[in-house]
Structure formats: C-alpha cells, structure tokens
Amino acid sequence: MFTERSALVDDGRPMRGYGVAVTPGRDGPLVFVAGYGEPNRLYAREGDRFSDTACGIVADGTRHGMGVCAADLDADGCEEVYVHNCARGVDGGDPDLLLSRLESDRYRWTDVFAREVNADRLDVRAGRSVAALDRLGTGRYGVAVSGYAAPLAFYELGDDGEVTDMAEAVGLEVAGGCRSLLAVPYRSREGDLFAGVEGGPNRLFSNRDGHYARTDGGPVLSDPGGDTRGAAIVDEGGTFALAVGNESAPSRLLRCAPDGGYEDVAPPALRDAGAVRTVVAADFDNDGREELFFNVCGGENRLFERVDGPDGRSRWEPVDLGAAAEPDGFGTGAVAADLDGDGALELLVVHGEVAAQPVTAYGDPDAPDAGWLRVRPTTRHGAPARGAVVTLETAEGVQRRTVDAGGGCLCQTEPVAHFGLAHAEPLRVDVRWSDGRERTVVGPSADQEITVRHPSRKATDRDVRTTR
Template sequence: MFFREITHLIEDNSEQLNYGIAIIDIDTDDEFEAVVMGFGYPNVILKRDGEKLVNVATGLLSDEEMNAIGVAGGDIDGDGQEEIYFLNTDTFGGENQFFDRLISFENAKFIDLFELSIHKNIRNVGAGRSVACIDRTGDGQYGFFIANYASPMKYYEMDNNNYLRDIAPELGMNMVTGGRSLIAFPIHSDKTDLFAGNEMGANYLFINQGNGQFTEMAKRFGVQDTYEDVRGVSALDVNGDGVLDLVYGNWNGPHRMFVKINDKFVNQAPPNLAEPSAIRTVIAADLDNDGDDEIFFNNINQPNRLFKRIDGEWRRVELGTATEPNGYGTGAAVWDYDSDGTLELLVSHGELEPQALSLYKSVNCNNWIRIMPLTQYGAPARGSLVRLRAKNQIKIKHIDAGSSYLGQMEPVAHFGLGKLSQVDEIEIQWPNGMRKSYPTLEINTFHRIDFPF
C-alpha cells in the first residue's frame, strides 16, 4: 500500500459539501493552513495543533451562507501577507447571484475588499471555477486570474492608489469559454505564463511577452485539445530533461501528458494513464521522497488512481484506502503540515452528497529538502522555478500559483532525495526572471530564501 490513512487526526470532521483546497499561511505564523471551500456549508481552515488538525475558520473566513468552490492565495498589495480569493458560484454557467470575496487582513481583522464601495461595481458575477495568482511583471505584487464558465475571464490587480481593477480586457484575456482549470509558471518565457484548461472549446496558453503583456499561443504549442473537457492540471518533469511538462485530466475523456519537446508540447500519455475517468483533481508531487514525482488522479464516484515511474514506465500503483471507490472527490492538495519532511494528501468531497475530508501520507525514511522563495515583500514567491542539482541529476519544481482543480498547493518546492546525502546546488528563478544559485544547502531542512536582488 502506498498510503496509510490518518484521517483520524482531523478533529470535528463533519460530513458536508466541500470543493477546492488552498494551502496558505493565513496568520503569518510560518505554518501553513489548509483552506477548504464549503458549498452551502461553512468553509473549513485546518490548522496544526500538536498532532491534530483543528478547524479555526470563524466569521468571514467561515462564510457559511455562500457557495464557495475555488480558492487561492497571493500578495496583491505588497504587504508581505497573502490575500485569499474565495470563488463563489450558484449556477453552472453565466451570471451568479453570489459574489466572490477577496479577503485581506487589515487593522487586526479580516475584511472583504470587494465589499468596499469603490470595488463593488467590479465584483465578479461570473460562474467561476479556478483562480490563480500571477505576478506578471515580477514586481512582487500579484493579481488574481479567474477562470469563468460562459462569462468573461477576470484578472484583478491593485493599482498604485490601492484600487482593484479588472485588467483582463486591456490585456486581451477576457475570453468567454467553459473555463475550468489554471496553472501559472514560466512555461515558455522567463516570466510567468498561464495555461487555462477549458471545456467545450480549445485550451488557452498565455505566453508572457516579458513586459506583462500576454499572447495566446495554445495552437502554436500544440495544447488546444479542442474537443475535450479539462479538469485538473499539474506540472512535472516527465522525462528528466530538466523542463516542466503538463499533465491534465479530461472529464470522461482521454487524459493528457504533454511533454515539451523543441518548444512544442507532444502528448505522450501511456494508455493506462490516458484511460478516461470522471476526474477532478490532478496532483504531481514526490509523495514518498524517492526523488521522483508521482501523479495522483482524484475521481468522483470512481476509484482514485496513482501513477509512479518504475523502470522508465508510468505504472499504476496500489493506493490502499486512498482509492476511495465511493468517494465523491471534488478537490485535493498536498502539504507537509507536521513538518516531518513528508507530504500529506488532503482530499475533499461533496457535490453529490455530503462527505467528510480524508487525509493520507506515505511512510518512508528517505531524505528531502524543501525550498520556499520569498518576494521583495516577504510573501511566498508563487510562480518561481526551483532547480536542484545533485550527482549529475537536475530536478525542477515550480512554486504553485494555482493548479490542480479549484485550488492551490503549498508555496514550496518539495524535493524528495531518496538516499542522496548531499545537494550540490539549488537555483531559484524568481517571477522577474532573475536567477540566483545557493550551493550545498543542508538536506532534511526547510529553507526560506529571501529575495536577493
């Protein structure tokens, strides 16, 4: 069995309709919380208390009268603390009755920036799905991009007067499609690019032109996939060439493993991975610290799947109770909540009927190293790239800005090392495209790296 179940560590784990999960340090205590969206139920925020995870969501963060589905964090105002975007929806497509929230901690309390009178007229009324934070110019201040379904996509930034603006129209990014999933990192440029996986229409690939402007180039790079319906998406180095590739799930359609070869993506999904399923979340992470990423497919009312590269081939491996054949999976995320160097997997459920959260981890004694780059303002530098060199190996990770489906992973490059006892070099590429190397960082350690420029 790959996982053992540790759900009993979640206190007061009631059955309810949940969706997306984001991993964010909501209280700046240098520990991450899991922010879980509740759909017609209270949101849940799981915080470590000894070995246990306890729900600390109250007031605006609980927001029990809303239908929350997507969530992401990002420092939109440059104060060093991530704001949290709650994406609410009460309809399949088109316009909502509910508004989204943009939660900021100001004057010792949480407020909704969209509730301020100066911002009410720009609130998102579209039926959104996923949200990602993007630092398009590398200045350390993020915007939130919203994948809406059958209404224009949104891109909120804060201007020099601390007013929120939707800049999607001026960037030519206010497309109308069946928006589903997002992932943002330097896919082709040295700055942050954006892949948007869509339903009932072609995917989008927005390439940063180096000045914060974007050009849509999905056809040029071969990732339009026009006739499929995307759900979760993640990034990993599939073939060990030091370049990040894309893996995503299509709803009851063939899943994709797009490998980047000569500035074009080529689908190389093996048949067992491509096999259709009612997929929601896709996560790529080194869950057992052996030095190679696994790929987790979270399905709804179907068995979950886990794929591992063994002898050069992607093979499906036994999940144990994490298979959840009767689970109505709607979201998932990984983070190291107990700081032992092994990632935990949190799975949310709902939509068809209320179910409790579930929690899993791999048992291993492999080595590891964890890297968290920071922005100019001390917030997580989401969208950065981190490269590791050890014994002629090159490994690469991105600092998650929003991915999978409806959620966001921890802002940490988590490298399993297997039995390696030393790392030769860590290189970080910040969202402004600049790079800096750090030799011989200590292994089995979590490193916060300040912005150096």
C-alpha cells in the same frame, strides 16, 4: 503507497466542499477549504492536529465556494485569499471574496470587495478556478478567475484597495467555458497561463513583458474534443511536462516537442483515468521523483509513478494507492502539503460533488526516512514567491519544481518546492524568480526547510551567489 492520516484534519463533520488552498500561517500552514452552501473551513495547527478556525466573513456559510488561491496582491508581504463563489448553472451566483489579514500574525480578516471603493466591482459570475500571476515580476500578484458564460477576469489591487479587472488590457481573453487555470513556467521567464476549456480548445497565453499573447501550442495542447478539469506541472528529471485531466475524454501528458508544439505521451492507463477533477504532482514517497495523483469523482482515484524506459525516456506506470483509492468518494479538490512538519507530503482530499463527505488526508509513513529538502522562495516584499522555479542538483541527478501559483482546477498547493532525496546528497539549489533574477545556495543540508529571499533583499548565510 498511502496510509490514512485523516486524524490530522478530520473533526467528524462531513462537508460539501470544492477548492482548497494552502498559505503560511502563524504556527505552520493554513488550509482553506471552500464550502458549497455551507461554511468555509480554515484549518490551523493546534498541537499535533489541525482545527477549523473559520468564523465571520471567512466562514461565510451563505455562499457557494468553488476555486481558491492565495497570493500577495497588495505587496505587504502577506498573502490574501481569493475565494470564487458560484451557484449552480452558468448565469452567475454569489459574489466572490478577497480575504485580507488585518494583522499578519493574527487570524482576523476583512473582505476587500466589501470596501466602499469596490461597491460596483463585485465579481458575480459562474466559473470554477482561480490562479495567481505576477505578470510584471514585481512580487505583486493579480488573480485570474475562470468563467462559463462570462469572459475570464484578471483582478489587480490598487494602492487604494480598489479592485480592477485588467483581463482585456493585458490580453487574457477566454470568452467562456473555462474550467481550469494553471500558471506554467514554459515559454517565458515571467510565467505563462494555461486555460483548460470545456467543450472547446484549451489556450496557452505567453507573458511578454506583462502582456499576454495567445500561443499556438498545436492540436495536442488545444485538444478541442477534450473536457478539461485538472492540470498540473510535473518534473521529469529536470524538464517539465503538463498533465491534463479530462472528465469525459482521454487525459493527457504533454511534453514540449522540438518544433515548439507538444506531444502526448500518456500511457493507456493514464488516458483512461476516469472522470478527473484535480491533478496533483508531488513526491509523496521522497524517492526523488514526483508522482501524479488524479482525483476522480465517482470512481477510484489514480496514482502514477515515473520509471525509466528501455529507450532512456521516462514512462509512467500505475501505482497502488492503498487507502487513498477512495472508490466511494466524490472527490472535488486535492492538494499536497507537509502538514505535520516531518519532511513528507500529505495528500489532502476534499469531497462534495454529490453529497457531503469528510475531508481526508493520507501519507506514506516511510517517506521521511528517505531524506528531503524543502525550499521556500520569497518575493522582494517577503511573501511566498508563487511562480518561482527551483532546481535541485544532487549526486544522483537534477530535479525541478515550480512554486504553485494555481493548481489547475479549484486548488492551490503550499508555496514550497519540496524535494525527496532518496538518500542522495544535495549539492546546490537554484531559484529563479518571475523577474528573471536568480539566487544559488551551495551545499544545503538534507532534512531541512530553507527560505531563499529575493536577490533585492539581504542574502542568508548560504546564499553565495546572485545573478541577473
């Protein structure tokens, strides 16, 4: 499926990197790559390629970056970037970074943790992943930070710039061994949190009016014998499933069961995906169906596509990756994003588990011709509405996407709901925000990106109906 597109980002410098996050920039997406014992990278578009613009506190080559996510923590309409730093072992390491833009249209940043009010608030723990949660539905996010020997943390930012760990107060309790965090739109309208655990049961927390309660997802979801790394929400024709990648145990594909639990429908090839790091769900070929990419460390990456089974239920089959197989790669993080603005998603892969390797990018050259629609929901403050759910109805069926608030293990994709059309006509788009409010766009044109504002803000010309 994929051909090499690494010229978009490759500047010839191998790196030991882990997490990667995509946030809006001045002239297109900004791609933040966490460096492990070497400078972070912040790729920004310059002409027809991306260049590393990181310097100062953003580059910060003295720490060991792991998980990265972006979200609007201070309700100013611009995303901050949270970087979780972690040295080897389980006893902590380097302080984390919370990078805030001094001006929204310039790449000048400051570390919120460095402010005097946060002198005793530095996060020094060993963990891996981070995820953004809008627990109250106000468009003001907090950041969940996983931990090994330390409990899970959940940081919120006050009006005075003070960072406070609210995990215990809001019910997010995972004692240790947490590897992955994924914001999921499963059981509650506000959005829940999946916590993938190494050497213990996974957890699912349900958001109940801003407080989280642990939900019994049954033995299939808890998977106490698993070794969870990556996780992703994937659309199966209008309903969501949860893909979970394990390192030294079978990977899973979980569908909601009628009894409120989950059933594992992973075929043998998916269960045997290998030592998975990151899982990415995205429609790379614009055929109207998301693929599942498993970033494998020390082996060939894997890709699966959804096909219709004889019983009417979807099943997943392996697909030839082409250049993105990377049999000699030591992949860590991976995301999907439309880097070049052609309406097709590129796959960006970061490496560095064992040794420094270049950042790579791949794409399907035929995907733009199949048609596409991209939907960018925003909060009442004008920032990306991470955690929003977007449903597209076409003449051929229904697709759903969630705007990524935390991509399972280490990473976070672009804050856009990307739909391949497979030449179908788009009929309507429904956006549901984490506060339960909705907006409908009727008759959107194909091959365009549309911004859908929160219902509290003035509607665009094509926003024809708003509901509560």
